[in-house]
Amino acid sequence: MTIYSSNESRRRYQKSWLESIQRVDGRLCAITTSKDGIKNQIALDGIRKIHLPPHASRSVNFHTNTGDWEVEDSRRYLEACGYPADAAGMHDVFRVKADGREMLIPALALIKALFKQHLASYRHLYHPTGLESLCRPVEIAGNKAIELSLRLGHRSTPDHMFDLLRWIYYFPSARATWNSVYRAALAGKCSIALPKANLRVAVTGEPRARGTIILANLLTVGNIEALEEPYEWAGDQPRFLTREFAKGRLESELAVR
Numbered sequence: 001m002t003i004y005s006s007n008e009s010r011r012r013y014q015k016s017w018l019e020s021i022q023r024v025d026g027r028l029c030a031i032t033t034s035k036d037g038i039k040n041q042i043a044l045d046g047i048r049k050i051h052l053p054p055h056a057s058r059s060v061n062f063h064t065n066t067g068d069w070e071v072e073d074s075r076r077y078l079e080a081c082g083y084p085a086d087a088a089g090m091h092d093v094f095r096v097k098a099d100g101r102e103m104l105i106p107a108l109a110l111i112k113a114l115f116k117q118h119l120a121s122y123r124h125l126y127h128p129t130g131l132e133s134l135c136r137p138v139e140i141a142g143n144k145a146i147e148l149s150l151r152l153g154h155r156s157t158p159d160h161m162f163d164l165l166r167w168i169y170y171f172p173s174a175r176a177t178w179n180s181v182y183r184a185a186l187a188g189k190c191s192i193a194l195p196k197a198n199l200r201v202a203v204t205g206e207p208r209a210r211g212t213i214i215l216a217n218l219l220t221v222g223n224i225e226a227l228e229e230p231y232e233w234a235g236d237q238p239r240f241l242t243r244e245f246a247k248g249r250l251e252s253e254l255a256v257r
Contacts, residue, residue: 020090027043047111064096103205134148143236176193
């Protein structure tokens with residue numbers, strides 16, 4: 001296998017499956033596999049460029065409570081994409097039911113949806129003290145907020161990233177979501193714990209079974225509504241986050257297969 005850094009040719013990342021995470025020469029790397037079984041090692045800050053296997057032909061928007069998500073056997077997703085089933089074991093896939101459809105969403109799609117706003121997110125996500133290194137609490141007019149570390153700067157950082165980090169920092173299950181990605185990586189898995197929240201999402205992917213099943217390759221998280229109290233020491237915190245949201249097509253436009 002060959003190891004590629006995050007700034008190398010984008011074609012290295014196209015249409016591949018993140019099979020597992022391994023430690024190579026002292027650092028964690030993603031092991032990817034192509035449809036024909038060719039494996040590569042990729043630095044973890046490059047996972048944002050991985051394109052998951054299904055053909056992105058249609059999108060659908062829906063509201064969902066993460067408490068209704070279930071972990072699905074990843075082999076079902078991979079076999080439907082024409083990939084070898086033995087590559088499935090160390091990458092979770094979630095099954096989400098909404099509007100009479102079943103969405104199969106890989107953990108990587110959710111990780112990318114939540115943490116894609118800034119390259120620094122990936123660099124800090126896979127580090128034991130990454131959240132504290134990425135941001136810190138500040139008090140503004142008597143309320144606790146968040147600012148980025150000085151060395152990252154604030155230029156070109158979208159406003160909703162600060163809102164997202166505020167949610168992650170001050171709400172228990174959201175912080176557990178952040179921490180779970182690194183813990184899973186230490187165990188060799190691509191996985192993420194779900195926060196206690198209502199989400200407005202757009203799933204883009206390939207419809208199957210006459211449009212009743214969507215094999216997701218891209219997830220966009222729009223609105224986030226926290227369904228828990230913040231830490232007691234955090235004071236009053238906003239429960240509703242609105243983020244940039246790519247509109248999905250109307251459900252009637254989903255292709256029927």
